[in-house]
Amino acid sequence: MLKKTLATLALGAALFAGPLLAADYEIDRKGQHAFINFKISHLGYSWLYGTFKDFSGTFSYDEKNPDASKVQVSIQTASVDTNHAERDKHLRSDDFLNVSEFPTATFESTAIKTTGSKSADITGNLTLNGVTKPVVIKATLVGEGSDPWGGYRAGFSGTTSFKLKDFDINKDLGPASQEVELTLSVEGVRQ
Template sequence: MRRICAVFAAVVVGALFVAPVSAEPREYEIDPEHVSVGFLVHHLGLADTLGMFREVSGSFTYDRETQELSDVKIVVQTDSVFTNHEARDEHLRGPDFLNVKEYPTMTFTADEAEPTGDNTGKLHGELTMLGTTKPLTLDVTYEGGRKYPFGDGHYAIGISARGTLHRSDHGMTYAVEDDLVGDAVKLIIEFEAIRQPASD
């Protein structure tokens, strides 16, 4: 009886932690209703200011079985910046910071993923912001996948990512020298991605 219980427990644990795998790489699109791209920037050497972008889209190709990730493209609409302070948000949209009239989007692209564990990895890519492209590495965690229990029943996966960029690398130098506004920008990325139908 003890052996039967042990075998049963092993099967249950395996079912919980082994996500469904695809037979081949599949395309995924970021669910616009379940995506958050946030950032933290130090202010006056006192505290971090938390902000986010409200309009984000993207897609990628992923094979859960091999952990191969490619064709990553995430596009952020820069005028969608939000920090819960209207005057600050307007300043961020101006030429001192995001200069949204001249650069309405910033884009992250990647084709190189480095697995660091069963559900973690490093995504090596490039961020184009203010017309300047620089390397950016994100620490990525695969949070799991499942078929939606409501709606159209699509299959989705969850992704968490973290990274840090220096805005001065992209020519955004306002208030960097006197450290009124921090140079380092901590990125907080959370989203669900919907698996697309397999192509014939």
């Protein structure tokens, strides 16, 4: 009888422990609930905005231990879109993204440090234009919960910035346009 009770308790603990462990999420691209946008100064007079339309990724998130979370994103660089066909063609060239040689940019987290009740610094390796460098994404939990289709979702936003020359993008755009800001807004569906 004691063995049956212990076995039942162990099975119950295993079944109900799931929500306390890190959950894996896939970034929701099907419903277009995720965006990777960027902005860079245009000559110091205005902002040029753009987006990458084709990307995928996953993340794990543990509400009880957010520092144990992980993030992985893959971007198809040819999907760059600034709402101007000639500029996009130039951005795809070897002056900038060099998409023929490096069609994919990636980010993979290496450490996450909680900075507040809903914020964290996500350190990771960004690979762009064939160069890998560490960057820090300032991330915020937007929210999490059940969706109307029987799934469970979590959403985050984050920003980082880096110098173009750090990724061997050496086209001189003038002193006001040396750095780009990247903004990610992702909603993941728990798997």
